[in-house]
Amino acid sequence: SQTIHxxxxxxxxxxxxxxSLECTVEGTSNxxxxxxxxxxxxxxxxxxxxxxxDQISSEVPQNLSASRPQDRQFILSxxxxxxxxxxxxxxxxxxxxxxxxxxFGSGTRLTVV
Amino acid sequence: xxxxxxxxxxLSIQEGENATMNCSYKTSINNLQWYRQNSGRGLVxxxxxxxxxxxKHSGRLRVTLDTSxxxxxxxxTASRAADTASYFCATENTGTASKLTFGTGTRLQVTL
Numbered sequence: 724s725q726t727i728h729x730x731x732x733x734x735x736x737x738x739x740x741x742x743s744l745e746c747t748v749e750g751t752s753n754x755x756x757x758x759x760x761x762x763x764x765x766x767x768x769x770x771x772x773x774x775x776x777d778q779i780s781s782e783v784p785q786n787l788s789a790s791r792p793q794d795r796q797f798i799l800s801x802x803x804x805x806x807x808x809x810x811x812x813x814x815x816x817x818x819x820x821x822x823x824x825x826x827f828g829s830g831t832r833l834t835v836v
Numbered sequence: 837x838x839x840x841x842x843x844x845x846x847l848s849i850q851e852g853e854n855a856t857m858n859c860s861y862k863t864s865i866n867n868l869q870w871y872r873q874n875s876g877r878g879l880v881x882x883x884x885x886x887x888x889x890x891x892k893h894s895g896r897l898r899v900t901l902d903t904s905x906x907x908x909x910x911x912x913t914a915s916r917a918a919d920t921a922s923y924f925c926a927t928e929n930t931g932t933a934s935k936l937t938f939g940t941g942t943r944l945q946v947t948l
Contacts, residue, residue, distance in 0.1 A: 729878075755934050757935075757936075759938075765940060765941075766924060766938045766939055766940040766941055767879075767924070767926075767938040768938075769935060769936070769937065769938075772934065772935055774934055782935075811876075813878055813879065815879075817934070823881070823884060824869050824871070824881030824882075824884055825869075825871075825879070825881060825936060826881065827871075827878035827879045827880070828878055829877060829878045830876070830877065830878050832876070
């Protein structure tokens with residue numbers, strides 16, 4: 724069966740420090756991968772999505788970047804965190820468009836202090 | 837940007853009652869999906885309805901879709917305390933395949 728792993732669960736980082744959040748998917752090949760951010764009490768904002776290795780689309784200009792070094796690995800990074808980067812970050816995967824929903828990871832609560 | 841707007845933003849009902857949440861969207865869609873999120877957790881996919889479908893059922897869930905009004909509703913029948921969560925609609929928009937755009941969510945509280 725397919726599973727998705729996202730870590731860490733919580734992270735407190737100082738302003739100006741780097742960030743690396745990792746997401747891996749098991750049990751499937753060539754998934755579409757996504758990074759979303761959720762502000763407190765709000766909906767989800769799509770940050771990046773990838774339909775294949777090294778094929779990454781950015782949805783909003785920001786202080787973050789994403790990479791997909793392997794088929795089932797998606798990494799969210801920042802060189803220097805801002806206070807506004809705080810939020811709940813969710814990784815998700817999907818297969819065939821329109822056939823089913825996304826499967827989400829358990830999320831990373833990032834607090835920039 | 838947010839595509840869907842859920843209504844109401846918050847809903848409080850007693851166990852056994854039905855809960856209805858509505859979602860409106862702006863552009864043409866391929867499908868619309870509903871998700872549930874328990875506090876501080878990831879989202880769980882509940883149901884998907886395609887643009888050529890009008891109604892779909894899954895257990896105690898009933899989803900309707902009106903593409904002429906660009907709206908959908910999620911009905912949870914005979915609610916339970918365990919249904920307490922936030923519920924989000926999400927649309928896969930025509931021309932932007934492989935991406936879901938989420939609404940702002942409805943916070944459902946089911947009390948005993």
